[in-house]
Amino acid sequence: MSAVIYASFFTLVSFDLDKENTEDFWWTDWNEVQRSRRAALNYGCRHVKNARGKSLHKLLTVRKYLYNLLVDDRHKAIYCYVPKVACTNWKRIFMILSGKSNSTDPLSIRSYVPHEEGVLTRLSSFRSRSFVLNEKLKTYTKFLFVRHPIERLVSAYRNKLVINSTSAADFKKRFGVDILRRYRKGDDAQNISKSGDGVTFAEFVSYLIDRRHDSLHSLNEHWALYVDLCYPCSIKYDIIGKYETLEEDSEYILRRIGANPNLHFPPFVTSRTGPLVAGYIASLPDELAEKLHELYKPDFKLFEYEFYN
Incomplete structure (x- = not known):
C-alpha cells in the first residue's frame, strides 16, 4: 500500500497540481503510516517477552549502549543505525547533513x-x-530502519561468512573458526579450515542461539536484535523506517528534518537476498528453525513481520 501511495504522490506532482495540496497528501498519508507502526511497537513493548531491554536511565548512565545512535546537531536528528539495513547510505547522508562531507551526492x-x-x-x-543527552532524546527527531529479521540475518551470513572479501575474511577468522570448532563433529572436525571458510547456515544459527542463551547482549551488531541495538521500548522513536519502503521513508525523513531539498536517498537496488531466505530456512531442522524464530521473536512482533513457514 505504501509503495502505491508514494507512486501516486509523484504522479500528482508530475501533473503540476497545487503544491499545497500535494504536500498535504504526502504528510497526511505518511503520518498515518508512522502512527500505525508506532502503535504496533508500543503494543509489542508492553506484551512481548524480552522486548523492553535496558531502561532509559541505564542507557544514559552506561553510554556504551548508545553506540549505534548517530547525532546530527545541525538538523536535530538522531539515527540508530542497524547493519544490513541500508546503513552505509544513511551514514553517507549523515556525513552530508552534519557537515562532515562537502559532497552533495551520497x-x-x-x-x-x-x-x-x-x-x-x-x-x-x-x-x-x-x-x-536526555534532552536531545526528547527533542530531536529520532528514527531507525528495520528489515525482515531473517532476511537481514541471511544477508549478514552471506556477506560476512560466505563471500570472498576483505571484510568477510576478517569475520571468518573472528567467528567462522570458532563456529566450526564448536559444531563440527566426527571426521569433519579434523578438516576445519583455519581461515573459517565453510560455515553452514545451520551451524551459524546454532551459534547464535547458544550465544544469546549465554548472554542477552552478546551478539555482533551485524546479527544482534533490533531491541539490543536501538532499544525501541526505552527510546521513543518518531519515525520507524522499513527496508521494504526504504526510498519513501527516507524521503519522508529528509523533508521532515529540513534537509537540503536537493539531498535524496540513493536509488533503491532490489535485494538479491529476499528470494533466497525461504531456502535457507528450509535447510534447517524444524527444531532449529523454531529456536531461530523464538530468538528473533521480539523483532518480529515489534515491527510486524511474519516468520517464513
Missing part, C-alpha cells in the same frame, strides 16, 4: 568511509551530563 562518498571510527558523532561519545 554515492560519491566511498563506502568504507562512513564506517570509520570518529567520522560520525555518536550519542555514546558525548561527555555531557545525562540530562543533556
Whole structure:
C-alpha cells in the first residue's frame, strides 16, 4: 500500500497540481503510516517477552549502549543505525547533513568511509551530563530502519561468512573458526579450515542461539536484535523506517528534518537476498528453525513481520 501511495504522490506532482495540496497528501498519508507502526511497537513493548531491554536511565548512565545512535546537531536528528539495513547510505547522508562531507551526492562518498571510527558523532561519545543527552532524546527527531529479521540475518551470513572479501575474511577468522570448532563433529572436525571458510547456515544459527542463551547482549551488531541495538521500548522513536519502503521513508525523513531539498536517498537496488531466505530456512531442522524464530521473536512482533513457514 505504501509503495502505491508514494507512486501516486509523484504522479500528482508530475501533473503540476497545487503544491499545497500535494504536500498535504504526502504528510497526511505518511503520518498515518508512522502512527500505525508506532502503535504496533508500543503494543509489542508492553506484551512481548524480552522486548523492553535496558531502561532509559541505564542507557544514559552506561553510554556504551548508545553506540549505534548517530547525532546530527545541525538538523536535530538522531539515527540508530542497524547493519544490513541500508546503513552505509544513511551514514553517507549523515556525513552530508552534519557537515562532515562537502559532497552533495551520497554515492560519491566511498563506502568504507562512513564506517570509520570518529567520522560520525555518536550519542555514546558525548561527555555531557545525562540530562543533556536526555534532552536531545526528547527533542530531536529520532528514527531507525528495520528489515525482515531473517532476511537481514541471511544477508549478514552471506556477506560476512560466505563471500570472498576483505571484510568477510576478517569475520571468518573472528567467528567462522570458532563456529566450526564448536559444531563440527566426527571426521569433519579434523578438516576445519583455519581461515573459517565453510560455515553452514545451520551451524551459524546454532551459534547464535547458544550465544544469546549465554548472554542477552552478546551478539555482533551485524546479527544482534533490533531491541539490543536501538532499544525501541526505552527510546521513543518518531519515525520507524522499513527496508521494504526504504526510498519513501527516507524521503519522508529528509523533508521532515529540513534537509537540503536537493539531498535524496540513493536509488533503491532490489535485494538479491529476499528470494533466497525461504531456502535457507528450509535447510534447517524444524527444531532449529523454531529456536531461530523464538530468538528473533521480539523483532518480529515489534515491527510486524511474519516468520517464513
